[in-house]
Amino acid sequence: MSATHGPPAGLTHVPALLLLDSDARGLDRTTQAYRAIRRQIIDLTLPPGSGFTETSLARQWQISKTPVREALARLRRDGLVSALPRAGYVVSPVTLQDTDDLCALRSLLASEATGAAARRGLPTPALDRLEALCTVPVALAAGEAEQEESLRAGIEFEGIVANFTGNNRLGKALVDVLDELERVLRMAALIEPGIASPPGELDAILRCLRERDAEGAQAATRARCERVRRDVLEVLAKSASVSRAPIELPRP
DSSP states (O other): OOTTSOSOTTOSSOOGGGGTTSOOTTSOHHHHHHHHHHHHHHTTSSOTTOEEOHHHHHHHHTSOHHHHHHHHHHHHHHTSEEEETTTEEEEOOOBHHHHHHHHHHHHHHHHHHHHHHHHHOOOHHHHHHHHHHHTSOOBSOSOHHHHHHHHHHHHHHHHHHHTTSSOHHHHHHHHHHHHHHHHHHHHHHHHOTTOBOOTTHHHHHHHHHHTTOHHHHHHHHHHHHHHHHHHHHHHHGGGOSSTTSBOOOOOO
């Protein structure tokens, strides 16, 4: 199976990165605006610390300010933007402390989710898709296209597993964390383009899923998450002098 075929149909919780090609028709204006603005924050089109107004976004997306205002209220609840008195909004900064907390939460959720999915067993189409994703090059820096494909493959792998835990809240929580993690991973790749993942990490998890080895799946997932945690913090630390300082992206 080609890694370009996309995730199995019928997933309840889908990471935002995988929704890029989905049809937005039928969604209300507020949801469309929410998706669009959130996407710009996650992919760093609106980088941490950047400011904007309702009017500028409404003009950009050619919609009224009401759905933009409602979308921004949702993004404030997500913790992705903050309102500035009489000055619009600002994209929430990324700090080492918050990144460490996020990566630790991802490790807890992902390991539990993979263990639960292994115990229940995944359907053949899902296992086949996971196998295809394991073939995607793991380097995050060979080139822009390869970097994007690698990032997408890793997030899709965990997103698929999240949908087969048997626990709807656990699946949703993990996918929400993956969406936040995407922004951090993109920042790390911009700061250090040579960052890469060692081969075999996803294969080890998939092997345990096929064998319905819950303990092995948890251990392999935890090891991968903790490796990412160490790598990302090491890279981001180059852009912050103290753990709570906002991390700045390199200027183009």
